[in-house]
Amino acid sequence: GDSVTQTEGPVTLSEGTSLTVNCSYETKQYPTLFWYVQYPGEGPQLLFKVPKANEKGSNRGFEATYNKEATSFHLQKASVQESDSAVYYCALDVSGGNYKPTFGKGTSLVVHP
Amino acid sequence: GGIITQTPKFLIGQEGQKLTLKCQQNFNHDTMYWYRQDSGKGLRLIYYSITENDLQKGDLSEGYDASREKKSSFSLTVTSAQKNEMAVFLCASSIGTGGARYAEQFFGPGTRLTVL
Numbered sequence: 001g002d003s004v005t006q007t008e009g010p011v012t013l014s015e016g017t018s019l020t021v022n023c024s025y026e027t028k029q030y031p032t033l034f035w036y037v038q039y040p041g042e043g044p045q046l047l048f049k050v051p052k053a054n055e056k057g058s059n060r061g062f063e064a065t066y067n068k069e070a071t072s073f074h075l076q077k078a079s080v081q082e083s084d085s086a087v088y089y090c091a092l093d094v095s096g097g098n099y100k101p102t103f104g105k106g107t108s109l110v111v112h113p
Numbered sequence: 114g115g116i117i118t119q120t121p122k123f124l125i126g127q128e129g130q131k132l133t134l135k136c137q138q139n140f141n142h143d144t145m146y147w148y149r150q151d152s153g154k155g156l157r158l159i160y161y162s163i164t165e166n167d168l169q170k171g172d173l174s175e176g177y178d179a180s181r182e183k184k185s186s187f188s189l190t191v192t193s194a195q196k197n198e199m200a201v202f203l204c205a206s207s208i209g210t211g212g213a214r215y216a217e218q219f220f221g222p223g224t225r226l227t228v229l
Binding site: 034036041042043044045046049089093099100101103104105106 | 117144153154155156158161163169171203205216217218219220221222223
């Protein structure tokens with residue numbers, strides 16, 4: 001079946017430093033890839049999605065490139081802020097009858113001032 | 114825009130008790146989901162429903178029942194609560210029509226369950 005593997009957390013950073021959260025996926029189909037963010041006390045919300053290989057998604061300073069050859073979708077941010085502290089989920093969806101997205105286990109990010 | 118409402122926000126139950134969680138969405142989405150979230154284990158799919166009156170089991174359906182009463186609502190029942198169980202149950206919806214490659218999920222704020 002489909003699977004998503006991402007950096008195991010927690011990841012602890014100081015404000016102003018750079019972030020990379022690795023995400024690798026496995027599927028025999030052609031997925032759309034997603035990053036979701038979950039702030040404390042809330043449900044996950046979409047950060048961005050990328051439906052096509054070799055394209056980049058971005059939002060709020062975060063970005064990730066859909067690398068079909070490497071089956072990766074790593075999340076990056078050049079300079080994190082304390083308000084970025086949250087749990088980040090990488091996910092894939094091959095809907096076209098499936099309707100079941102596959103999520104990674106989530107990566108907790110803690111940013112200290 | 115739309116919103117997903119989950120009730121109750123906090124649920125405290127006793128061991129062996131049957132507990133029901135409710136979810137409403139006003140996006141007019143076809144597909145709805147129930148996930149369980151435990152610390153360090155990510156999101157695990159319990160049940161989902163492609164359309165009204167449809168039910169599909171997820172990876173963690175044992176010990177749960179679900180009901181899609183109408184397009185806008187999706188309920189989850191814990192059939193027998195386990196002692197010391199603590200988890201967050203998240204409801205989500207998406208457009209979900211076949212072939213909707215770009216469809217993301219919209220999540221509710223969650224119901225936090227504690228079993229004494």
